[in-house]
Each structure stands twice: as C-alpha cells, then as structure tokens.
Amino acid sequence: AQTVTQSQPEMSVQEAETVTLSCTYDTSESDYYLFWYKQPPSRQMILVIRQEAYKQQNATENRFSVNFQKAAKSFSLKISDSQLGDAAMYFCAYRSEKGSQGNLIFGKGTKLSVKP
Amino acid sequence: GAVVSQHPSWVICKSGTSVKIECRSLDFQATTMFWYRQFPKQSLMLMATSNEGSKATYEQGVEKDKFLINHASLTLSTLTVTSAHPEDSSFYICSASTSGGVFNEQFFGPGTRLTVL
Numbered sequence: 001a002q003t004v005t006q007s008q009p010e011m012s013v014q015e016a017e018t019v020t021l022s023c024t025y026d027t028s029e030s031d032y033y034l035f036w037y038k039q040p041p042s043r044q045m046i047l048v049i050r051q052e053a054y055k056q057q058n059a060t061e062n063r064f065s066v067n068f069q070k071a072a073k074s075f076s077l078k079i080s081d082s083q084l085g086d087a088a089m090y091f092c093a094y095r096s097e098k099g100s101q102g103n104l105i106f107g108k109g110t111k112l113s114v115k116p
Numbered sequence: 117g118a119v120v121s122q123h124p125s126w127v128i129c130k131s132g133t134s135v136k137i138e139c140r141s142l143d144f145q146a147t148t149m150f151w152y153r154q155f156p157k158q159s160l161m162l163m164a165t166s167n168e169g170s171k172a173t174y175e176q177g178v179e180k181d182k183f184l185i186n187h188a189s190l191t192l193s194t195l196t197v198t199s200a201h202p203e204d205s206s207f208y209i210c211s212a213s214t215s216g217g218v219f220n221e222q223f224f225g226p227g228t229r230l231t232v233l
Contacts, residue, residue, distance in 0.1 A: 043207060045160075045224035091159060102148060102213050102220045107160045 006107035023092030031097035040088040087114045122225035139210030145190035146212030152205040
C-alpha cells in the first residue's frame, strides 16, 4: 500500500522569505499523481499544485513550485515570497493512476506559520 | 472552477439521534464522491467512496451501518450518521470528481462540523 510522509509537523517562515515543505512517499507504481493541498483556518481544502509522475519537469504555479525527485520518491513544496495568507496546514497527497477511483492518500500535514 | 457545497456547515445533536449531511456538486456532474473525516490537528481520513447509483465502498474500520452513504444522483451524495455518539464528533469533508478530466481532480466541499452532546 502507498504511504505519504510529511516529517515536519510545523514550520515557520518570515514574510517575503522562502520556505520548503518536505514530503516523501512510498509506492511500487510507476504512474501516479502528486498534490499539495492547503487548508487554511476555514478548513476549506485548496489545491495548490499537482504533478504527474511521468513528467520530469517540476510543476510551478506562481510563487509555488515543487522539487519532484521520482527515484528518491520525494515531492517537496517551495513557497517563495511568503505572504501572511500562506499560513495554513499543508497536506501532501498521492493518487494512483490505475486501478482506483481516484482515492487520495494524504500525509499528516505541516502547519506553516508566517511571521510579519 | 468546480464548486462543491456541504450542508449543514455546523450541526449539534443529542446522543442517539441521526444526522444527515449533504454534499452537492453545483456546476458539474460528479461520477464519484468521497467522504473524509478529520479530527482536530490531524489529516483527512477517507471513510468511503461512492459512485452514482452504486453502493458505497467503505474503508477498513468504517462501520457501514453507522455511516450510511447514498449517492442518488450525479450532483448529490449524503452521509447519515446514525445513532450518533460523542465519539462521532468530528469534521466531515466531502469531495467530488468527474471522469474525463486529465487529473480526475477532486473538488472539496467546505466541510461540516458535527458535535454530538
């Protein structure tokens, strides 16, 4: 079975600085998707960025980018120019490409604080 | 983007009563809907997956008779917590996805906070 591990329960960053959140996963599959979700205090899950495993190019969405290392099964999220609104729980998630209905497997999350 | 709503957003009930939570996809047809449970400061735990017109598939350890899931249409799924007890108090989140998209992305509802007294 696939697992997702986020080893940083909490992280803190100064406003305008850069922070990297770590995520590793375990799978025997070659085709899958990886996601980072943000959950602010409102509890609404918001998709931040996604990556297809077959793509070597790292995904980027404005200030958010990932470092996808397939061989190492690592999928870290980099937030540049951190803003106060970035403060939230961040969940890394895995989804199999085959043989499933799209179930997401979540890590335990990293709580990000942004200091003004 | 696709919008998923949940109703109610917050419910308080007495122990032993049943509570129904609705999940609706407002601007797309959801072939698959997912129900998650989230305890304070914890991650989302998948409870069950449902396809329109079919019985839900429950995750191991989730009581089917306690958490009744109905996916009667392509825009509506309901979760009924039967004979609720204080330990059922939690945050319940639904998500919906549609086939045909590149990612079959899940769109999440805003969640329902259930408090059982």
